[in-house]
Amino acid sequence: MLDQSSKEAKEHPTAWLDAFELTPKQRVFVLAYLEDLNATDAARRAGYAHPNKQGPRMLVNVGILNAIEAGQRKLESNLMISAEQIRWYWWTLSTALITDLVxxxxxxxxxxxxxxxxxxxxxxxxxxxxxxxxxxxxxxxxxxxxxxxxxxxxxxxxxxxxxxxxxxxxxxxxxxxxxxxxxxxxxxHTKDTKNLSEAGKLLFNGVRMTSNGPVISIQNRQKALYNLAKSLGMFSKYL
Structure with a gap:
């Protein structure tokens, strides 16, 4: 049987934000920012009039920063995945070679x-x-x-x-x-998907058959490298 706190968490999935005394817009900003870590986009989705300026400014608010940190820990806990594993994913994908597939x-x-x-x-x-x-x-x-x-x-x-x-x-x-x-x-020569390397499995994004043969789609390695650098704090947090 679920205890009371578990019931409340299930019924109110954003109840954890109550501890940070945020305004309704700030709550939406935090949730939106946790999705893709884009301050400007998060501010726009939260309804701020000047998201390009207000979004980055939100990240100097102590309450918002604490809420974002708590949210990230909560996401990692719910997904049972650590920051190291996330970085391993981005690193493996960004350094994958096309020869892992063809x-x-x-x-x-x-x-x-x-x-x-x-x-x-x-x-x-x-x-x-x-x-x-x-x-x-x-x-x-x-x-x-x-x-x-x-x-x-x-x-x-x-x-x-x-x-x-x-x-x-x-x-x-x-x-x-x-x-x-x-x-x-x-x-x-295309590799057998049953025997792909770990990098190849991450790089492979599907295949479609054409009159000229199969066309393999791959994941964006440049974006993966950007995400890796961003997770390591190599860019300004205001970007």
């Missing part, structure tokens, strides 16, 4: 490791599928079927398996490949 790799092209640098296929099934599709585009149906069955074609547009099989795109580019000059091809 990698840009140089992989081999289809000719890098083919026999005599001819086009290399993954397997025979891939070759036969592409070959059949190409023949069906080049010939009338009946003629195409004959060419497919015979396995022979003098048309240079019909692919051959001269380069062999076994293509693996994650292999390194061949330095002597005449097709890619040893550079290979650019491949963007």
């Amino acid at each position: 990698e840009i790799l140089h992989i081999c092209c289809r000719h890098c490791h083919g026999i005599d640098h001819e086009y290399q296929w993954i397997c025979k099934a891939e070759f036969e599928k592409v070959r059949a599709e190409t023949i069906l585009e080049l010939y009338e149906r009946e003629e195409a079927i004959k060419v497919i069955r015979s396995g022979d074609s003098l048309n240079p547009l019909v692919p051959t398996d001269a380069g062999g099989y076994g293509f693996r795109k994650m292999n390194a580019p061949h330095p002597d490949c005449p097709w890619c000059s040893g550079i290979g091809e650019t491949f963007v």
